[in-house]
Structure formats: structure tokens, C-alpha cells
Amino acid sequence: MLHLLRAERTSLENAHYLVLCNSFQGMKGLLKRYGLRPLRLRKLTKEQQDAILHDYVEALGLMAEVNGQDMQWWATNIASKNRFLSPMPPLLNALVRCLDAIEKVAEDRRLLVFLGPPWPVVEAIEKSAGRLDWDLQVVSWPWSRFTARLLGQAKTWMGLVRELAVSIARILEVKLHFGGMPPQTGDRRPVYLIKSFVYPNAFSDNSLYKDPFFGKLRQFLSRRLGDGVDILTVTIGSQKRTECYRRMRDVKEGRVVPLEVYLHWLDAVKGFVEVTWGRMTRKFRVPEKVSFLGYDISILLRETLASGGWKIPLSHYLHFAAAVRIAKRHNVLGCALTYEGNPWERMFIKGLQAGGRPDVFIAGYQHAVIPQSSAGMFVSQRELGSIPLPSMVLTTGPAPAAIMLRYGALASGLVKAACALRYGYLYDIQPIPRHIPDGPFCLLVVLEGVRDVLPLVKYVLDHAPNCHNTKFHIRAHPVLPFERLLSYLGDAKIQENVEVSHGYSILEDLGRCDAVLYWGTTVALEALMLGKPVIHFDRGDSLSYDPLFELEDFKWTVAGNTDLNTILTAIRRLADHEYSMLQQRARDYVMDYFRPVNDDSMSKFLPKEVLYGDTTQ
Numbered sequence: 001m002l003h004l005l006r007a008e009r010t011s012l013e014n015a016h017y018l019v020l021c022n023s024f025q026g027m028k029g030l031l032k033r034y035g036l037r038p039l040r041l042r043k044l045t046k047e048q049q050d051a052i053l054h055d056y057v058e059a060l061g062l063m064a065e066v067n068g069q070d071m072q073w074w075a076t077n078i079a080s081k082n083r084f085l086s087p088m089p090p091l092l093n094a095l096v097r098c099l100d101a102i103e104k105v106a107e108d109r110r111l112l113v114f115l116g117p118p119w120p121v122v123e124a125i126e127k128s129a130g131r132l133d134w135d136l137q138v139v140s141w142p143w144s145r146f147t148a149r150l151l152g153q154a155k156t157w158m159g160l161v162r163e164l165a166v167s168i169a170r171i172l173e174v175k176l177h178f179g180g181m182p183p184q185t186g187d188r189r190p191v192y193l194i195k196s197f198v199y200p201n202a203f204s205d206n207s208l209y210k211d212p213f214f215g216k217l218r219q220f221l222s223r224r225l226g227d228g229v230d231i232l233t234v235t236i237g238s239q240k241r242t243e244c245y246r247r248m249r250d251v252k253e254g255r256v257v258p259l260e261v262y263l264h265w266l267d268a269v270k271g272f273v274e275v276t277w278g279r280m281t282r283k284f285r286v287p288e289k290v291s292f293l294g295y296d297i298s299i300l301l302r303e304t305l306a307s308g309g310w311k312i313p314l315s316h317y318l319h320f321a322a323a324v325r326i327a328k329r330h331n332v333l334g335c336a337l338t339y340e341g342n343p344w345e346r347m348f349i350k351g352l353q354a355g356g357r358p359d360v361f362i363a364g365y366q367h368a369v370i371p372q373s374s375a376g377m378f379v380s381q382r383e384l385g386s387i388p389l390p391s392m393v394l395t396t397g398p399a400p401a402a403i404m405l406r407y408g409a410l411a412s413g414l415v416k417a418a419c420a421l422r423y424g425y426l427y428d429i430q431p432i433p434r435h436i437p438d439g440p441f442c443l444l445v446v447l448e449g450v451r452d453v454l455p456l457v458k459y460v461l462d463h464a465p466n467c468h469n470t471k472f473h474i475r476a477h478p479v480l481p482f483e484r485l486l487s488y489l490g491d492a493k494i495q496e497n498v499e500v501s502h503g504y505s506i507l508e509d510l511g512r513c514d515a516v517l518y519w520g521t522t523v524a525l526e527a528l529m530l531g532k533p534v535i536h537f538d539r540g541d542s543l544s545y546d547p548l549f550e551l552e553d554f555k556w557t558v559a560g561n562t563d564l565n566t567i568l569t570a571i572r573r574l575a576d577h578e579y580s581m582l583q584q585r586a587r588d589y590v591m592d593y594f595r596p597v598n599d600d601s602m603s604k605f606l607p608k609e610v611l612y613g614d615t616t617q
Contacts, residue, residue: 061380068386323351339364341376431531
């Protein structure tokens with residue numbers, strides 16, 4: 001017997017097993033009312049996660065085969081496979097948990113209840129129920145399916161309208177600071193373009209600019225290409241945007257301008273109309289059958305799109321218009337841009353090719369880490385015919401290049417190991433020797449700027465009272481301060497052994513700690529380079545968010561039911577010789593992941609025209 005509950009009112013009785021697929025109001029009341037007991041699911045093996053990733057990438061490949069000729073498909077979050085923006089990861093998580101639960105109780109026919117799964121998952125399970133002889137009952141308010149679809153569509157359309165207003169405001173704001181577009185070079189001097197992002201700390205007091213993503217690349221290009229080529233950096237601001245754009249005007253070396261300089265407010269209106277008309281007149285298609293772990297999820301995809309899952313971020317879509325204008329205004333010799341498979345990257349690449357030379361050299365730079373969940377970095381063979389791709393994907397080192405080739409269909413000649421432009425400083429730092437603290441063991445908890453870290457925060461707050469000889473030092477991301485995270489948790493209590501980092505650099509925090517607890521941040525690799533052991537928090541995701549998912553040395557893993565104190569004790573009790581051996585193995589892996597920055601490694605960002613001595617095109 002299989003039930004899917006979506007409402008608190010139900011005549012269901014004697015339901016003893018429960019899988020929590022989503023948050024659900026009144027959950028505690030249901031548990032108490034019917035005596036439901038949680039069903040503990042099995043931990044997915046690496047082989048199972050690989051199969052999930054393969055089928056996910058192939059499913060979106062099938063979608064690309066029927067939609068890829070429509071440029072707007074590549075502007076959607078769902079096509080990007082972004083682990084935070086796409087609607088698919090949470091849906092597939094829920095589906096995998098449901099299927100695992102069904103398999104676990106199938107033999108003895110125990111009663112199984114799913115509490116609050118999303119409607120696309122319900123649709124997929126319903127489709128399989130008849131074929132697999134499941135006795136399925138969906139307990140729900142009669143109009144809840146229609147309401148969920150309507151609300152999803154409304155949220156997507158309202159988001160599009162809101163983005164129109166924000167885009168116009170940002171474009172007008174830039175016009176106030178920069179006036180019109182940057183003047184064209186009179187002699188049509190070639191331009192090497194760097195597409196990046198900007199933060200306030202990118203500017204020094206003496207008006208010098210250091211790119212937070214490309215580091216020393218601009219200086220290298222300037223030396224290598226000489227005065228005959230102009231280096232232009234086009235950026236998007238995300239924090240304190242007005243301050244950043246104001247300081248750009250005073251940069252002494254190189255040209256740094258906001259992307260919005262190349263846009264007019266009418267571009268935002270035109271983009272809004274194009275997206276609206278496109279989504280009202282052309283529906284994205286779903287193939288008749290889309291296989292995922294042996295199940296057909298075509299109906300899940302249809303319901304997702306019908307519920308607003310086709311979302312196109314207007315700010316990403318406008319990158320096409322900006323890139324076309326850049327390519328027409330400048331003689332673009334080559335371009336380097338950050339590369340994660342996001343919609344804006346595909347729009348920008350398409351725009352440069354449409355506005356200038358179709359074969360213009362574009363280096364997509366994998367600038368951080370590639371956990372297994374970064375499915376946007378992995379391209380299906382089916383996508384290759386229509387997806388906008390850079391000329392070359394350059395990685396921070398051999399390890400991420402190998403990951404891309406293992407899980408994606410890009411040819412080996414298109415993926416090359418370069419260097420870690422953002423992390424060159426790590427090679428100037430020696431590992432910190434192990435020391436046995438006189439006082440409490442210091443555990444640094446590093447959080448990303450997304451709400452997905454809430455389970456990690458709750459885990460820390462739940463286990464802190466039992467870790468008597470441990471001090472928890474929490475470092476929140478500036479985008480999502482710790483105080484705001486706490487507001488999401490409601491009645492969370494802060495223990496005396498929990499403190500928040502304020503005003504310290506990441507190296508200062510790492511230097512004071514004895515170990516690092518993380519979920520998906522790049523800081524874990526920095527910690528290993530400094531010789532600090534790391535502990536990964538596993539949320540139970542179908543695809544790992546751990547940037548060190550391949551590493552086994554000097555790393556421990558905890559989940560929601562793991563006793564943290566046991567792990568900390570194991571780290572404390574490591575013999576010095578074993579500690580040093582594991583520490584070195586982990587450092588070796590990170591050095592394979594983050595290669596040093598030098599002229600040889602940065603030369604891979606140069607287009608072939610430069611290599612053959614011709615920069616006049």
C-alpha cells in the first residue's frame with residue numbers, strides 16, 4: 001500500500017512508515033496523530049550517484065534535442081542544470097528518495113506514506129504505479145494539483161516582471177555614473193575581453209583594480225599582447241553595486257566597465273517582450289519517453305514546465321544583447337569568461353558569435369570547484385549540436401579537467417588544465433603544523449550564501465551542547481549573514497560554545513581553527529592546503545555537493561544522525577605520523593586541483609591568432 005499525502009485531513013490509519021520529501025506544515029501533528037515513524041533511507045553509493053548524474057544529464061540532453069534550436073531554451077534555469085537555480089535537483093532528490101523507500105518496503109508490503117512530495121514527483125510515481133502493480137492512493141484537496149501549477153506559473157511570471165523593473169533601474173543607474181557607451185577605439189585596435197564580476201574589495205585605495213575571478217590574467221595579457229591590443233574588462237556587480245560602479249571610473253590601469261553600459265533601457269523592454277511572446281506562443285517540448293533510473297520521467301518534466309519551471313532570468317537573457325553590441329563596437333580578438341554552464345554564459349557566447357566573428361576565440365574558465373552536483377558543467381552528446389559553447393574550457397588543474405571529461409561529452413581537446421587564478425596565493429603559504437590545543441578544540445564552520453546550508457546550521461546547533469570541549473566558530477557568507485539564517489530556523493538557540501566570525505579574513509579563521517566543517521564551499525580545499533583536516537556535512541542529496549567528493553584522505557563525513565563528537569575525538573586521537581601522512585596526501589590532491597599561476601599556464605587563454613603572430617583580424 002502506497003499513499004501520497006498532501007493534506008492534513010485524511011482518514012488514513014495504521015500508517016507506520018514515513019518518508020519526508022519536503023517541508024510540510026503540521027508535520028508534527030500528523031506524526032503524533034497517526035503514530036507515523038520515519039523510514040530511515042539507505043545512503044547512496046558512489047555508483048548510484050554516478051548513475052543518477054548520467055541519467056540526469058542525458059534527460060536534459062533529450063530535452064535539448066527537441067528544444068535546442070530555440071535560443072530561449074538555453075536561457076532557462078532548467079537547461080542550465082545549475083544546482084541552485086534549476087528546479088530539477090530538488091525534484092529528482094524527492095523522486096530518488098521515494099523510489100528508494102518503495103524498494104525498501106516492497107517485499108513485506110508494509111504501508112508507506114509520502115508526506116508532501118511536489119506534484120511533478122506525484123505525477124511520475126502515479127505513471128509508474130499501474131505498470132509496477134503498486135496500490136497507490138493520493139490523498140489531497142481536489143484542486144491542489146491545479147493550484148500548485150497556477151501558483152508556480154504566477155511566481156515565474158511575477159519574477160519576470162520584477163526583473164524587468166530591476167534591469168531598467170540598473171541600466172539607468174549605470175548611465176548616471178558612466179554616461180553613454182565606451183568610445184570605440186579609433187583605429188579599431190583589437191580588444192581582448194574579460195567578462196567577470198566585481199566586489200568592493202576588488203579596488204585598492206590607490207585606485208588599482210584586482211579582478212576577483214581572473215587575478216593576474218589582465219597584467220599577463222597586457223605584457224604578452226603589448227600596446228597593440230586593448231584589454232577590456234566587463235563586469236557585473238552583485239554587492240554594493242553603486243559603490244563598485246563609481247570606483248570603476250577612477251581605475252588607473254586598464255579599462256573596467258559595467259556590462260549595463262552596453263545596454264539601453266529599451267533592450268530590457270525588448271527582452272521582456274521576446275521572452276513573453278516566446279513562452280506564450282511556443283511551448284518547450286518534452287520527448288515521449290525520458291528514462292531516469294529505469295523510470296519514465298517525461299510526465300515529471302511536463303508538469304515542471306507547466307508549473308513555471310521554464311523560468312528565464314531576464315538579466316541573463318540580456319547578456320545576448322550586450323554581447324552583440326560589444327562585438328559590433330569592438331574588434332574582439334578573444335574573450336575569457338567564467339564558466340559554470342549558467343544561462344548568462346550561453347547568452348553571452350551566442351551574442352559574441354552573432355555580433356562579430358562566429359569563430360571568435362572564447363575561453364570558458366572553470367574558476368572554482370566541480371562537485372558532482374555541478375551538472376551544468378557536464379554536457380550530453382545530444383546537446384553538442386545546438387548548445388552555445390566556448391572555444392575552450394580551461395580548468396584550475398588536471399583534477400577538475402578529469403571530472404569534466406568523466407561525466408561530460410566534451411572532447412578531450414576542448415578541456416585543458418590551466419591554473420587557479422583565484423588561489424595562486426595558496427602556493428605562498430606553508431601548511432600550519434599540528435598543535436594540540438590547551439583549551440577547547442576549535443571547529444570552523446564555513447557556510448555558503450544560500451539557504452541550502454540551513455540543515456548544516458541546524459546540525460551544528462543541535463550537536464554543540466554535546467561537544468563540551470569544542471568551540472564552534474561560524475563563518476557565514478556576506479550575502480547571507482548568520483543572523484538572517486537564524487531567523488529562518490525560528491526558535492534556534494545559540495550555545496555558549498558557538499561564536500560568529502566578524503571581520504576576519506578566511507586565512508585568519510583557518511589559522512586559528514583545528515578542523516573545518518563544510519557542505520559545499522571551496523574553502524575546504526584552502527583548508528587542506530593549510531594542513532587542516534576537513535569534515536563534510538552530507539545532507540543526503542542524490543548528487544554530492546562536496547567539492548572533495550573524490551577525496552578520502554584527511555576528510556571525514558557526517559550526516560544528520562552522525563554523532564559529531566565521535567568524529568572530533570577520532571581527529572584528536574590521530575597519531576602524529578598518521579596525521580602528517582594524511583595531511584600530505586590531501587595537499588597533493590589539492591595541488592592537482594589548483595595548479596600554480598605562471599606565464600606558461602596563463603598562455604592557454606591566448607587565441608590562436610596570437611600564437612601564430614597575427615592580431616589584425
